[in-house]
Amino acid sequence: MSRIYKDKYDCIVIGGSLSGLASALTLAKKGYSVLVLEQHNLPGGVATSFLRGGIEIEASLHEMMSIGPADAPLKIRKFFDEMGIDIDWLRVPEAYRFVEPGLSVLVHAGDRGNFDVPSKDIANAVGDPDGKIYEKLMKLFTLCHNVYNSVNELSIHPVSKVVMLRKHSDFVRTAGYSAQEVLDKFEFPKKVLDILSAYWIYVGSPLYDLPFTIYAFLMADYLGYGSYIPRKFSHEMSLKMAEKAMEMGVQIEFGVWANKIVVENGKVKGVITIDKDMINTDYVICSTYPNLAYNRLIEPKTEVPKRAIKSINARDLGLTCFSVVLLLNRDYRSLNIKDYSTFYSLEDFDMKGIWENYASVNEPYKYLTSICTNIANPDASPAGTCLYSITALPRPDSWCDVTEENYRQKKNQYARWMIEAESKRLGVNLFDHIKEIVIETPVTISHYTSAYKGSVYGYRHQMADHIVARLQMSEDENFIHGLAFCGAHGISGDGMGPAITNGRKAAKTILEFMAKDKGARQ
C-alpha cells in the first residue's frame, strides 16, 4: 500500500483556500508539519480563474485591499513580504464610479492615507461652493482612518481600557453604532450619502445594520490607499501561496475531501478523508463553514457542544454571489467602457429597497458592480478583446428554490437582465459582442468550494454580530479543543484580505492550543 500521508501532522488544514493557505504558511514558518486537504484540483477557493475558449478568466477578485505601494506596504502586502511571496501587483487606477439615475461620479482613491482627492471628487460631483461638504468629508475620512488604524493595532496588541479610551477614542466611541447612524450625524446631502454607500456590497450588509467599525475600515483602506490586483489574476496569488507553503514543507493534496473530523473527549484526534484514510493530528483548521463542520463533519456528533450549535444558529449567513463574466470581442475603448470599477444603482439608491431586492426570487437585481479587468491590467485578454464582469451578491435564501431542472433557465434570466442593464447604461449592446461567457451562481460556488448555501461572505456583519463583540468573545468560541476556523466566516469577516487575516488568526489560535497543551503536560 503506497504511503500518502505521514503517521501524524502537527496540524491539518481542511481547505486550500486563501485563508487555509495563510494558516498553513503561518504554522509552517514556525516549523510545524502541516497537511492541507483541498477538494478541488486548484488552490485558492474562490480566488481562482476559469478557462474558456483558450482564455483565462478571473473568477471573483474585484480589488485587493491592504496592499499599498511596495515602499509603504499595508497589512496584506507585509504578510506576503514576510513570507517571501512576490506577487506582481497592479494598482487599480481609480476607486470607483458610482452611478444612479441623474448622477455619475468618478471617485479616485487617495494615496498613503491622504483623503484629499476622493473628498474633492465627491464634493465637486454634487457642487460645493463654500467647501463645507469637502470639510465634512475630510472629517468623516479622518474618523474612518482612526478607526482603521485602531483595528489594525488592536488586532495585534490588545490594550487596557484606559489606553483604549486615550489612544483609540474614535474606535471606542463609534463601536456601538451602525454606519448609517454615524453618517447621518454629518448631515450630508442625499447624493453624497449615496456615493458614500457604494461599497456596502463589499461587506454585504445594509448600512443601517453594518457596524461603523467595518465601514470605516473598508472606506479608509480603499479610499485612502487604493487597491491592487495581481497581474496574472487571483490564481497568481493562490498559486504563489501554495507554492511557498510547499517550499516550506507543507504537504498539499488536491482532489481530496475531508469527510470527518474525529473528536474524542473534547479533543481533536484526526481527520478521515473520503477515501477512508484516517490521518492523525491534535489540531485542525477548518475553512469549511461551522454550519457544515458542527452539524455534519465532527464525529461523533455528540462531541459538538450545544453552545457551538447555538452560536451558529444565532448568526446570519452572509451573501452569496451571482456573476456574469464576459469576454467581449472589442477593446474596451470601443465599447464605451471607461472605468475599472462601477457601482450601479438602477433606481434611486435606497438601501432598504436594494436589501429586499437581493432577497427576491424573480426580479432583476437593482444594484450591480462591474469590473473591466483590462483597464487595470492591459494584458488581461488578447488584443482587441476585453474582460467584463457584472456582479450582484444576493442573499442565499433567494436561491434555495433552485432545482436541477430550473437552474439553467434561472441563471440565464438573471444574466440577461444584468447584461441588458449594463448595455443600457453604457449605450452599447453588449449582446453583439460576447465571445465567451461564464455565469457563476451560488450553485457554482457550492460545487467548487462546498461553501454553505454558496455563501462567500461568512456570517453577515451586523450590529447583532458586531466585529468588536466577535473579538471580545473569540476566546470563548473555541468550542472544541484543537479546532479553529478560518475563511470568510472568521472574525474579520469577508473579503480576500480579511480571509488571509482570518487564516493567520486561526493559526494563532492553534498555537495557543499547543501552548496550553504543552503547559498541561509539564
Next chain:
Amino acid sequence: MKVNGFIKDVTGANRVTQERRVAFQKSTSEDLYNDPIRLVARKLHPGRITLELLQLRNTTRDAKIYRFGAKNIPYFEAGQYLTLTMKIGNSIVSRPYSMCSAPYEALGTHPIVEIVVKRGRGSTFVSDYLLTNAKMKDLFIAEVGLGDFTYNELRDSKNVVAIVGGSGISPILSMAKAVKHGDLNINSLTILYGSITPDDILLKEELEKCICDKVKVVYVLSGNNPTWTGEKGFIDGDMITKYAPRDATYFVCGPQPMYDFLKEELKKIRVPERRIRFELFGMSRNPLELPGFDPSMEGKVFKLTVVRGLSETTIDAIATEPLSSAMERVGVKIRTNCRSGACGVCRVKVLEGTYYVSPHNDGRRKADKDFNYVHSCSTYPTSDMKIKINI
C-alpha cells in the same frame, strides 16, 4: 448623545458584546443544517457515477450506439460529453465521448444516456476494446456532463448551423433532439453533415427523426457515389452560403483537417470569429506533426517518476505519448476530461525534467506556466521527469 455631530458614548463595545452574548444564549441548539443549493450542485456535478450498459445497437457497420442507464444521471447540456473510465489489462484509461442522447432523457424514472463508439480514427485502442468486449449489463465508471460545446442563449445567435464530419454528429444529434423536444429555444438548426458514402452516415436514423420545422439536415458526400442525388463534395464556403441563414452561430465538430479548412472558408464568407465554435477533438496521434516537436524524440523512452502523496513510482514514458497516457498505461490513476489540454482537470506539477507542450493545446493558466504546472494530456517528456499528481 449628539454633541457637535460627534458621539460621546463610550459604552458601545460592551453593549454590542452583551447583545451578542444574549443572542447566543437565547438561540436554539437544533440541527438546522439545510443546503438545497448543495443538493443541486451535487445533482448537476456528482463526480463519478456508475453506468450500466443497457443496450448496444449498430448505426453503421463500424459504429455502435451504446445506451447506458443509472439511478441518477446529471441533467447535462446538449453538446457535452461524458468520460468512461475502464480497466483494460493493467491500464486504467479514461476517454471522452460526446453524448448523442438528449438531456431530457437523463431525467425521470429511467434515466438514460447514449454515446457512439466508432472503430477507426480517434481513441482506437479504447474504442476497439469497447466494440469487442462490452456487453449488456456491464458497469462503467463515468463522469457525465462535461465540456463547453453547448448552446448559450445569451451569447449565440437564434440560428445555429452545425458543420459535422464523422462521429462529430454525436453532440449535434443531442442538440437536434433537444430542439425537437422544445428544450433549446432557437429558431433554426441547420446541420451540414459531411461523410464519404451513404453507408458511412452515422446516426442517420436518429437524425431523421429530428427533422422538423426547426431542424434541417443536408448530407454532403465526398466519395464517388454514382446514385447519390444529394450534395456532393466538401462543405465549403459556397455550400455554407447556400444553406446558412445570414446571422448564425456555427458549431463545428469533426476531424482536425476539417477545422483548418473550415476556418479559412468561414473567414472567406465573413463569418465573425465570435460566431464560430469548435469542439475539442483530442491530441493528434502523431505528435511529430506538432509545431516545435523535436523529431529526434521519435522512439525515445524516458523515465517518469510519479509522486503521489508521500510515495513515488517510476514508470516508462514514451516521448511521443502525453504524460497522461504513460500513467494510464500502467494503471496510475489520473483523472482526465477533455484530453485536449484545455480543461485543466489533468493538471500536474513538474518537479524535475523538461517537457514539450503543444502550442495548439496549451490551455494553461498564466501563473501555472511560471511554476511548471502542465496539463498532462497535452504534455510530452523531453527528458527523464518527476511529476506530482493528485491523490
